Every structure is written in structure tokens, then in C-alpha cells.
Amino acid sequence: MNIFQFQPAFTVDIPLEQPQAIARLKAAAASDELRGVAEAAGAVIDFKIAPAERRFWSPHLSAQCSASEEGTQIFARFSPRPEIWTMFIAIYFVVAILICLALTIGYVQWSLGYAPWSLAAVPIGLLVIVGLHVASLVGQQLSADQMAVLRSRFDRAVEIAFDGLTVTDRSTASTDEAAG
Structure with a gap:
């Protein structure tokens, strides 16, 4: 894992x-298999961990x-849930402002x-x-198993949506690397 x-x-x-591609992925996200753990809006599909x-x-x-150029590229990114990510960014922002204030004073x-x-x-x-x-790095380590689940759900959605088509995975960071 890159630290x-x-x-x-x-x-x-x-x-x-x-x-x-979007229409097919939306249909896959709405399938019985992925309903509740995948949501589509516009050109974005989010895969989530079940609430339980x-x-x-x-x-x-x-x-x-x-x-x-080849058709459609899907860029997928693992991240904390939006409410957690927002909390972290808010803390970073407040601390940065306090550092600037301390430097000024x-x-x-x-x-x-x-x-x-x-x-x-x-x-x-x-x-x-x-x-x-x-x-955040500890959180990634603690959630490595769930990252693998999310990646398998994504792969299943691609399989449902594009069965029979050649799909090229150009990973910049595989799930194994992300999991540590």
C-alpha cells in the first residue's frame, strides 16, 4: 500500500x-442482486456496504x-463514506486555519x-x-475486507452489464494493494 x-x-x-454503458450499468445496479448496495445517478454509480x-x-x-477514445472509461475510487470524509476535511480545514492564526499571532x-x-x-x-x-490509514486497514466486497460488487455489476464484451481493467491500485 502506498502510505x-x-x-x-x-x-x-x-x-x-x-x-x-451508463444505461447498462444503471440496469445492473437496479438488479435484484445489487439493489440496496448499488445506486446510480447520472454518470456515477456508488457501491455501498449494507447498513447492518x-x-x-x-x-x-x-x-x-x-x-x-475506446468507448467509455469507468474511474472508480474507494473512499470513506461522504459524511466521514466531510468530517475529516472539516477537521483538516479548522486545524489549518488555527495554525495560520497561531502563526499570525x-x-x-x-x-x-x-x-x-x-x-x-x-x-x-x-x-x-x-x-x-x-x-485514515488505520481505517483503510480495518476496512480492507469491505473494500474487497465493494470491488467484487463492482466486478459483478460490470459482469451483469457487459456480459460477452471485452472489458479492460487498468487498475492504478488493485484491491490487494489498497488492503495492504
Whole structure:
């Protein structure tokens, strides 16, 4: 696993035009087998862990279809559930603002001849950011089994939608690498 890779991804090429590929994938997502664990909207299909099996670190797999020279390219990315991802980004943002504020106050204190005590918040903020990064990597490790489930659901949707067609998997990070 790449230690700096927050959201492992892979691509799949489909030899059909984008509207046809999307229609087939939407039909596969609506099939009895995938209903409830796959949702389609526009050119995006999301694969989710069933609510009964969901944990705090449970990922989801978002697959976006776009036109390519060969037909359609599906770009799929594992990531935390949107509400968890939003929480992490909000914490990063707040910590970054507090670091900037501490630097500004520290500069003012230093320029006025006072002890720049507010600069002590900078390494604390950096430790919080590193802690968040480590927590995300631990979450990936804890959810490796669910990432494999999501990848198998994606593969099954592709199989249902494009049975008989040659599909090219051009993974940038396989599930094994993502799982560690």
C-alpha cells in the first residue's frame, strides 16, 4: 500500500459509447442482486456496504463513467463514506486555519517584543494533521475486507452489464494493494 494514498482507485475501459454503458450499468445496479448496495445517478454509480454491516470506517466505492477514445472509461475510487470524509476535511480545514492564526499571532507577539507563545500551537496542529492521516490509514486497514466486497460488487455489476464484451481493467491500485 502506498502510505500517501488516501483513496485507492482503478479504471476499467468498456468498448461501448458512454450513454449505452451508463444505461447498462444503471440496469445492473437496479438488479435484484445489487439493489440496496448499488445506486446510480447520472454518470456515477456508488457501491455501498449494507447498513447492518456498516462500521465507522466502512468505505464506499464511487464509479464515474466518462467518454474515452475506446468507448467509455469507468474511474472508480474507494473512499470513506461522504459524511466521514466531510468530517475529516472539516477537521483538516479548522486545524489549518488555527495554525495560520497561531502563526499570525506569534508574529505579532514577536514583532511587539513579547514572547511568541502562540507558536506552540503550530506543532500541536501539525501533530493533529499527522494523527488524522494515520487514522485514515488505520481505517483503510480495518476496512480492507469491505473494500474487497465493494470491488467484487463492482466486478459483478460490470459482469451483469457487459456480459460477452471485452472489458479492460487498468487498475492504478488493485484491491490487494489498497488492503495492504
